[in-house]
Amino acid sequence: MGRASGVASAAPAAPAASADAADGPCPRPLRADAKRNRQQLMDAARAAFTERGAEASLEDIARRAQVGVGTLYRHFPTRQALLEAVYVDEVEALCTSAEGSADAEPWDAMVAWFDRFVDYVATKKALVDEMMASVGKDAPVFRACHDAIFAAGEPLVARAQADGTVRADVEFVDVIRMVSGLCMIKNASPEEIRRVLRMALDGLRFQPTA
Amino acid sequence: MGRASGVASAAPAAPAASADAADGPCPRPLRADAKRNRQQLMDAARAAFTERGAEASLEDIARRAQVGVGTLYRHFPTRQALLEAVYVDEVEALCTSAEGSADAEPWDAMVAWFDRFVDYVATKKALVDEMMASVGKDAPVFRACHDAIFAAGEPLVARAQADGTVRADVEFVDVIRMVSGLCMIKNASPEEIRRVLRMALDGLRFQPTA
DNA sequence: TCACAATACGGAGGCCGCCTCCGGTTAGCA
């Protein structure tokens, strides 16, 4: 993560991770078996959501994780909770990809990030159905991811604006909304989406003559 | 409908309509009670999908239509079939709205139609989840709707291109893909979407200097 | 090392929606 308030929670890949960070005082650090099962559930869920979509059967996820449904529901009371847990990880990965482009041309750096944004999203449509919905929503987890995305992308747009390449009257919210929308295009190849993205982004540098 | 191969089937509003047009020779014109039930089902479905989303319970739709589930499934073997039947009607309405703008400025006429497109879609997100998926897909019904939309919108874009307002190298498929994507933006007010749409459409008239 | 809470596990069970199947009903023709 770059700056940004660090999206929070979501146990890392390592098995012995610190799966704390709920909201309250957190009296106990989660028992060993619980920690293990939680991780297995997240892994199974990530796989299932990726290949079957956000509607993947929770019972099936539990089976894949070699865990009873009860356990699944204890860790993640709702499908939404599970979806979020997985998706927070993903967002982090996306956001870090914004770093290290400081030396490129502002416009190119910006376009490149949005390219990655779209590619990235393409591989997890299911998860991102939720993620897209977060732009503008104020649920706690969403809020954090939303912030992370802004922290990653806004500077890129600002730089292109300072540079004069992007017209001054566009706002990042609108741009991210636009790109989010384009991510939802169905039945289009990556190249097709990229072409559309280029076209739409060109709107950012159109200088109204009026 | 303008030109276009007339989207087909989907019984009109009038109760005594000719609900034929399946695919084959159609030996019988559908019995009176069947015709009535079919209409009730479509009405109930339209309402249910609009207010509960595309996941609305089919059993509930049958109940609302005061018909057994069996009847529902006989008329519409799959949820998809029902969705399509309802959605064909909707697309027709959208397409006809492209007519009568021949006297406006090409750019304005085009923008206005896409505005309507987005507004229209906004009120039936559920249905249009399917519709959006149709751009590029080749299922029979989809094909027809797809054609109808192209027949309605393509001339508008072509006119703006002939006019020189829209750059010559954009293709209608891409434009409709772009707008379709924007329709999917979540949690945004109509004005916000309109702003994004304007921004994206400006990309069509950006003249690359290179 | 042992014993005993505190925690966590897992799956049976109630509920609901999907879809199929078939005995009973009805429209419409002769």
Next chain:
DNA sequence: TGCTAACCGGAGGCGGCCTCCGTATTGTGA
């Protein structure tokens, strides 16, 4: 009026959702 093809409706099998509670495991204090 009688007959039959066409149609109706809902019971029933299946699978997913979620809850509840008896059983198993962990880890801590003696």
